[in-house]
Amino acid sequence: MSNGDVFEKSHDELDFEFLGNIRGREWRVQTNVYGNGSTAVGREERYQLWFDPTEDYHQYSILFYIDSIPIREVVRTQAMGGDFPSKPMSLYATIWDGSTWATSGGRYKVNYKLAPYVAKFADLILHGCAVDPSDHKTACQGSDAVLYDAITMSADHQTTMAKFRKKHMTYSYCHDRIRYPTPPPECMFVSPESQNFLASGEAKFNYRHRRGRRYGRSSVDAVL
Template sequence: MLLRLASIALAVVVSAVLLPASAAAVLNVTATVAFQEVYTPLFGSHNIRRSADDRTVSILLDRSTGSGFISSSMYHHGFFSASIKLPSDYTAGVVVAFYTSNAHVYEKRHDELDFEFLGNIRGKPWRVQTNVYGNGSVSRGREERYVLPFDPTTEFHRYSILWTRDAVAFYVDDVPVRHVSRSRAAGDFPSKPMALYATVWDGSNWATSGGRYRVNYHYGPFVASFTDLALAGCRVDQLMLPAAQAGCAEAVEASDPAVMTLGKLQAMRRFRERNMVYSYCYDTRRYPVPFAECDLVESERKMFKESGQLRTIAHRRRRAGRRTARDAGGAKADM
């Protein structure tokens, strides 16, 4: 068994002292940190507001600029999480992003794991989009889009990205909403160290109905707030020995978010059935040949158009009604 460092601490430089091989690595995915411990402003510094205790940070989009922050270090695998509250009212064209990337280092071969929150006109819900890029696969975006089963503007909700050597998972309030296996994603799986970003910016050209609705700064400034900042990852450091890096990667793989229990898989399926409104797996216009990691389900296929878009909300409600009746019947039979 590989030796590991005495402590795999949350976003801190890891000691070069090694423990015996029998010592078990532990990764604390629930510990939170102050902003200055792990982050630095990326752009729009005057639009970044930090709380007195430095545990909550708000980023603003106004007529002058958007804003954002970036982790002070890069990481090779880890669990990256924050509780986020989104702007309310008219937010068409506004994009809030929480993601990992190395585009600033590998311009044409970059990796990226995205949560992108897409604003909307008044009365219409925010949508959240996840994406996976590996080795510059920008022409093969793996977008999935969901509506959320809650109002993300009234209180904080937790969004998390898990990245191990073998899989990527996205979580919303500790419920997995997407899981991508390295063995099936092949060469498009993220493989190089990445930094963690949070940004808010003007995506008028595409974010809402393909650019039909643009940002209206009359309703600004648009404020996205982040708290419960958690970054439990394998920090890339010149002093870190290969054995320590491997030990950290093993700790990530052994962490609770990486263990996909039956209960988690069932919760993920329910979320996707009820909330997914676009899937690249069913977008036969862009991708006539499905990706290797796509699990095509005939009952799901009928819900989506050739464009990968959900046919109608009513279609989903009818299907959900049948499922509820079926589940109720099964419950009675078990009594």
Template sequence: MESFRCCRRSCLFVIIIRATLVFCLCSWAQMVSAHSRKYTTPNVKRLTDYFSRISIDEGFSQRFGTQNIQINGTAAKLTLDKTSGAGLVSKSNYHYGFFSAKLKLPAGFASGVVVAFYLSNAEKYPKNHDEIDIEILGRSRRDDWVVQTNVYANGSLSTGREEKFYFWFDPTQDFHYYSVIWNTHHILFLIDNIPVREFPNRGAFTKAYPSKPMSLYVTVWDGSEWATHGGKYPVNYKYGPFVASIADVELNGCSVDGTGSCTKSGGSVSGLDPVDGQDFATLSKEQITAMDWARRKLMFYSYCSDKPRYKVMPSECR
């Protein structure tokens, strides 16, 4: 009888151990972030090879968090800690152009941290501003980030046009390109030269299309109130400081000076659309294929599918 009890206890112990292992394995599988999956990325033209890089001091002023900004030639580090975030702003305002930088995100648990690469004129037009956003949001799981794109025009903050994507790589381990094309034809968001979203300037989109000159910003800041599950997971500073690195900046746009005239970088007089060639005006077949791949595999939210949020969908969604 005693040996039966021992056997039963042993069997029960084995069952508990097995159940625990199964639970742990399932939990681990759920925690595996999207960028750890293996993807074969499409081949695309490297638009980032078309332009020269500029030094940080040449292209930017320090916007806030000066004590948390370290500049070294064509590279910089922006830090978020308990005292402040950090931000750079372009010295020029631009009306259309190609804007790109390589970014490396803070490693470790970064819930609530926001790293942003965006164009805006909110300071000049506080009630009627335009904005083109790439916002990279820290998540509630370790080393798991997502990228959110957004477009505002004429102060339409109440109608966000967000689309969110998982990464196909770990953005904390190395530098990767984040780029925006903005011209009379369309706005195109690219990651490592792969288009992930196009916002055309035609039809129903026209009223929502940014039209005024904007500055380029690169920032890291505390988005605890909204960035992670609507603010459910705020920044935990015991895992900080949070350091975002930037390098290989490209600002090839129509810079607008105080008189309203327009010049390309380098000083040659141009029209209002310096990136209007075929490589920038329309998508090639390979770019269309690549964007379709990114949206099928990696996009997990689009404002055009958010019926609970909008009683009346934005006109371009209908």
């Protein structure tokens, strides 16, 4: 979701990004958040998927869920200021070449002989304030605004999310001390997650995996 066509210098963006796949390996998805044109601060998190997203449709939603499993919560803090997305956005599906970094740091390039590439989505549901892009509104207004501001994640969903992240999250910008010696403001907290990550922000289990240990593909039942 983005509004870059309306707010060219101060756009907001919420991303689900499916990274290039190497045959026989797990698929990875990356989420990212930009607010008010803050593209210099990437808020990426990456996760291994327990399925092949090209074989069938799955449910992806923001708040960040995959097949009703919560994977990420971005809590608005005062210190974030305008970096928290707040303006009307539209939904886009795009395909672009990220093989300079997305597949093992650019080791594997896109194979254009396999084109055409097609992205599809179906059964789209939008919960929010409908707006006319020409109005250039900067906030959700009316009675619905109070409802959406009050949405919180239940304790059960918090537990489910923690299990998912421990099992499947391979990178988090909040734990990347090389890239961000001073963490972004929303990351200034002591999290039990931090013990699972290297200073590079990479999950320790993923580092061991790449160093040669073999881990079985997890099913969703095994995760939860």
